[in-house]
Amino acid sequence: xxxxxxxxxxxxxxxxxxxxxxxxxxxxxxxxxxxxxxxxxxxxxxxxxxxxxxxxxxxxxxxxxxxxxxxxxxxxxxxxxxxxxxxxxxxxxxxxxxxxxxxxxxxxxxxxxx
Numbered sequence: 001x002x003x004x005x006x007x008x009x010x011x012x013x014x015x016x017x018x019x020x021x022x023x024x025x026x027x028x029x030x031x032x033x034x035x036x037x038x039x040x041x042x043x044x045x046x047x048x049x050x051x052x053x054x055x056x057x058x059x060x061x062x063x064x065x066x067x068x069x070x071x072x073x074x075x076x077x078x079x080x081x082x083x084x085x086x087x088x089x090x091x092x093x094x095x096x097x098x099x100x101x102x103x104x105x106x107x108x109x110x111x112x113x114x
Contacts, residue, residue: 002039002076004085011088034070039085041067042076046083049076053089 004012012035019027041048042065049065052058053073059066064075064086075087 002043002083002085003079008075008085008088015088015090030070031072034072035074035088038067038069038072038074041069042074042083042085046076046078054091 012031015031016028019025019031046065049067051065052060053066053068053075059075064077065083067074067076068091071091073087073089073091074085075089076083076085078084
């Protein structure tokens with residue numbers, strides 16, 4: 001079983017709340033399916049991820065692995081006892097702006113292996 005950071009849990013929760021308050025039942029189901037699929041794929045092969053989500057190489061400096069499932073990017077890091085989900089980002093989010101705002105700082109969410 002893959003653990004998740006509080007930040008990843010909060011990101012999933014925020015997405016669910018967003019969809020639920022707008023009566024977007026299909027989007028809610030799709031998010032839950034995407035989370036299950038991402039966790040299954042990461043658990044089956046932790047090397048499956050890429051060093052950054054899509055065309056955002058600036059994120060690679062944080063040291064996470066990324067996998068895209070449906071309309072979401074899932075970030076994860078390897079801890080001594082296995083992968084840990086660190087980020088869940090909707091692909092329509094302003095990821096370039098978020099990365100730019102972070103500048104050259106450390107990862108916005110500490111890696112579990114540190």
